[in-house]
Amino acid sequence: xxxxxxxxxxxxxxxxxxxxxxxxxxxxxxxxxxxxxxxxxxxxxxxxxxxxxxxxxxxxxxxxxxxxxxxxxxxxxxxxxxxxxxxxx
Numbered sequence: 001x002x003x004x005x006x007x008x009x010x011x012x013x014x015x016x017x018x019x020x021x022x023x024x025x026x027x028x029x030x031x032x033x034x035x036x037x038x039x040x041x042x043x044x045x046x047x048x049x050x051x052x053x054x055x056x057x058x059x060x061x062x063x064x065x066x067x068x069x070x071x072x073x074x075x076x077x078x079x080x081x082x083x084x085x086x087x088x089x
Contacts, residue, residue, distance in 0.1 A: 001028075006036050006043050013037055 009022055019033040026033075036043065 003043070003046055007047055009033060009036050010040050010043060 005026070009026065012022055013019065013033075019030050019037070022028075023030045023033045
């Protein structure tokens, strides 16, 4: 079962839905739903960890994109200057 599914179950339990109804919907036993509820703090820690890793990955990707963009801008300026100098000759 995915982390997202467990989080969805926890959210619905928090909204007052019953473990029996959720068990039927997710095709899980009521015991499993209650076990998810019992482990809520660990599941939320996992969610926060996954979010932090995702944020970190997005930051790294943004930084790499910015570095590549800056390099391309510099390269374009050099090529433009070289072409302009060649046209002036």
